[in-house]
Amino acid sequence: MPVRSRGSRAKEGYHKVQDRLAKVCRPESLVLSHGYDPSRSEGALIPPIFLSSTFVFPTAEEGKRFFEIAYNLRPRRRGEKLGLIYSRLNNPDLQIPEERLTLLEQGAEAGLLFASGMAAITTSFLALLAPGDAVVSTEPVYGGTDYLFRTILPKYRVKVRFVPSGVDRKELVRVLNELKASGSRPAAIFVETPANPTNVMTDIAGCVAAAREVGRGAQRPWVLVDNTFLGPLWQSPLRHHADLVLYSATKFIGGHSDLVSGAALGRRELIDRIAVYRTILGTMANPFDGFLVLRSLDTLTVRMKRQSETAKRVSRWLVRQPQVSRVLYPGLPEDAQQRRLARRQCRGPGSLISFEVRGGERGAFRFLNALELVKVAVSLGGTHTLAEHPASMTHSDVPREERERHGISESMVRLSIGLEDPGDLIRDLQGALRITSRLAHKH
Numbered sequence: 497m498p499v500r501s502r503g504s505r506a507k508e509g510y511h512k513v514q515d516r517l518a519k520v521c522r523p524e525s526l527v528l529s530h531g532y533d534p535s536r537s538e539g540a541l542i543p544p545i546f547l548s549s550t551f552v553f554p555t556a557e558e559g560k561r562f563f564e565i566a567y568n569l570r571p572r573r574r575g576e577k578l579g580l581i582y583s584r585l586n587n588p589d590l591q592i593p594e595e596r597l598t599l600l601e602q603g604a605e606a607g608l609l610f611a612s613g614m615a616a617i618t619t620s621f622l623a624l625l626a627p628g629d630a631v632v633s634t635e636p637v638y639g640g641t642d643y644l645f646r647t648i649l650p651k652y653r654v655k656v657r658f659v660p661s662g663v664d665r666k667e668l669v670r671v672l673n674e675l676k677a678s679g680s681r682p683a684a685i686f687v688e689t690p691a692n693p694t695n696v697m698t699d700i701a702g703c704v705a706a707a708r709e710v711g712r713g714a715q716r717p718w719v720l721v722d723n724t725f726l727g728p729l730w731q732s733p734l735r736h737h738a739d740l741v742l743y744s745a746t747k748f749i750g751g752h753s754d755l756v757s758g759a760a761l762g763r764r765e766l767i768d769r770i771a772v773y774r775t776i777l778g779t780m781a782n783p784f785d786g787f788l789v790l791r792s793l794d795t796l797t798v799r800m801k802r803q804s805e806t807a808k809r810v811s812r813w814l815v816r817q818p819q820v821s822r823v824l825y826p827g828l829p830e831d832a833q834q835r836r837l838a839r840r841q842c843r844g845p846g847s848l849i850s851f852e853v854r855g856g857e858r859g860a861f862r863f864l865n866a867l868e869l870v871k872v873a874v875s876l877g878g879t880h881t882l883a884e885h886p887a888s889m890t891h892s893d894v895p896r897e898e899r900e901r902h903g904i905s906e907s908m909v910r911l912s913i914g915l916e917d918p919g920d921l922i923r924d925l926q927g928a929l930r931i932t933s934r935l936a937h938k939h
């Protein structure tokens with residue numbers, strides 16, 4: 497690339513320089529400056545927090561044009577951008593992180609930031625479903641999503657059928673056809689992969705193939721993937737032809753346990769459709785959380801890489817511990833089918849490890865109570881390593897038989913690896929396991 501003086505860069509303008517950089521730089525370099533022109537904010541390197549609820553239109557005609565785009569009143573012209581209107585529709589602290597997330601999510605054309613992961617999931621479903629539709633979901637899924645499927649959607653005459661995570665294409669086609677035969681329109685397949693907390697992976701391409709087998713065009717079910725555990729670094733569902741990627745941005749994307757947010761990414765046309773529902777339901781993120789997400793995206797790649805490296809080391813250590821009866825981690829797949837899938841679908845195993853401590857709930861609680869460096873808390877993907885007991889915490893509202901069917905046992909502990917030194921983490925886990933077995937022998 498030719499060396500350019502500061503003067504020529506200033507004359508050339510921000511967009512031309514960014515376009516040139518986009519051709520030669522990797523997303524983790526581009527993400528630091530993408531979508532923000534410092535000259536429009538007094539040269540501030542970091543975008544300010546725009547707390548303004550409304551934005552002044554350059555002209556009335558421009559205001560009219562912005563609304564035409566925001567409300568999908570006509571197709572967007574090629575490259576046409578939505579101007580700033582009102583903070584329930586858009587705001588620089590939403591638009592900039594949305595554009596940067598789009599850059600990081602392979603295959604995405606556009607994205608939206610929400611008030612929470614649940615806001616992203618519910619808004620997307622309300623935008624895509626109608627009464628009489630049916631949804632097929634892998635199971636287990638995050639408790640909030642499970643509640644939406646079992647309790648809320650059926651109130652609006654949307655039927656939800658569960659299939660076990662790891663389900664194959666053939667079985668999925670059978671379930672979709674059964675729904676069709678019963679008079680429902682299979683409108684969506686929802687996949688959480690790897691599943692929380694069992695880490696069982698589901699074949700995204702297989703789900704897309706099943707969707708294509710049962711319907712074409714408007715009749716084809718959408719494939720929605722909750723990519724919270726591995727994305728955007730280690731898994732790209734849109735590359736496997738999923739329609740929509742959903743996130744709890746509270747987790748890795750936020751990464752510092754100081755915000756609650758969510759995201760949806762996919763094709764422009766689908767995102768525009770969901771954006772109208774976000775506007776009407778008011779489920780957008782606020783400017784301050786948008787700003788925090790923006791701050792977090794600068795370090796997302798380094799955080800996720802480091803967390804995954806540490807998790808690999810911790811998982812290899814855990815399998816050798818006599819007090820641990822089982823380790824569930826995408827880096828240590830339990831069978832050949834999961835191993836092949838991990839290789840085909842994921843670029844890395846991520847940093848969530850579930851494992852079983854001998855002694856049932858009592859054993860798991862003794863272990864959790866003996867941890868010092870690792871904190872006992874729900875949530876995941878942040879800088880701090882957290883441990884929790886899925887059966888009595890995140891998945892306590894899932895009926896016991898279902899928990900047992902999916903292998904969420906009383907002895908299971910879920911560990912979300914953070915940024916601590918791997919040796920220090922192992923020492924803490926080792927100390928807690930020793931105390932656990934000492935107490936078990938005493939009683």
Ligand SMILES: Cc1ncc(COP(=O)(O)O)c(C=O)c1O
Pocket residue numbers: 612613614615638640641688692722724725743744745746756757758875
């Ligand atoms: C996989 C998954 N999806 C969605 C959510 C919901 O996200 P939020 O808590 O940001 O609403 C969670 C929360 O734990 C989750 O783990």
